[in-house]
Amino acid sequence: xxxxxxxxxxxxxxxxxxxxxxxxxxxxxxxxxxxxxxxxxxxxxxxxxxxxxxxxxxxxxxxxxxxxxxxxxxxxxxxxxxxxxxxxxxxxxxxxxxxxxxxxxxxxxxxxxxxxxxxxxxxxxxxxxxxxxxxxxxxxxxxxxxxxxxxxxxxxxxxxxxxxxxxxxxxxxxxx
Numbered sequence: 453x454x455x456x457x458x459x460x461x462x463x464x465x466x467x468x469x470x471x472x473x474x475x476x477x478x479x480x481x482x483x484x485x486x487x488x489x490x491x492x493x494x495x496x497x498x499x500x501x502x503x504x505x506x507x508x509x510x511x512x513x514x515x516x517x518x519x520x521x522x523x524x525x526x527x528x529x530x531x532x533x534x535x536x537x538x539x540x541x542x543x544x545x546x547x548x549x550x551x552x553x554x555x556x557x558x559x560x561x562x563x564x565x566x567x568x569x570x571x572x573x574x575x576x577x578x579x580x581x582x583x584x585x586x587x588x589x590x591x592x593x594x595x596x597x598x599x600x601x602x603x604x605x606x607x608x609x610x611x612x613x614x615x616x617x618x619x620x621x622x623x624x625x626x627x628x
Contacts, residue, residue, distance in 0.1 A: 508569045526599040533591075572596055
C-alpha cells in the first residue's frame, strides 16, 4: 500500500514540476496574431461552454424584451459598447476586431439562434482571455437585457435595419 501511495505522490510531483517547467519555459506562443493549437482551442471552448451552461439555471428572462423601444435602446447601447469588436451589417471590421484572437462571434449570422439567458450572462460577466469584457460594473441589468433583446433581432439583419435601429450610419462602400 505504501508503494502505491508513493507512486501516486511521485507522479503528482512530476506532473506539477512538468507544468511549472512548461509555464516558465516560454514555449507556448501567446501572440494574438497566431491561432491557438487545435487542442488548446478545443479545451478552452469546452471549458467556457460548460462553465457558462452551469450558470444559466437561475437567470429568468424578463417579459417585454421584444418591444421596439427596448430593442432600439439595446441597439444604441450595442453601438456604444460592442460594435467595435462585433461589428454590424454593412460595417467594415475595425482594426481592433481584426486583431482579436479568438475573434468576436458574428452576432448577425443568419443561422445564429440566440439564447436570451446566455446572452445576458455573456454581456454581464464577460469571458476571460477572449477580450469580452463583463459589463456588470458599467451597465444595469435592465440595460444588459435591452442589449440581449436587440441581439435577439440581429441574425440576418440588413444594413438598413441595423442603421435604423441603432442610429449608426452605414456606408454601402464601407462593407466592401
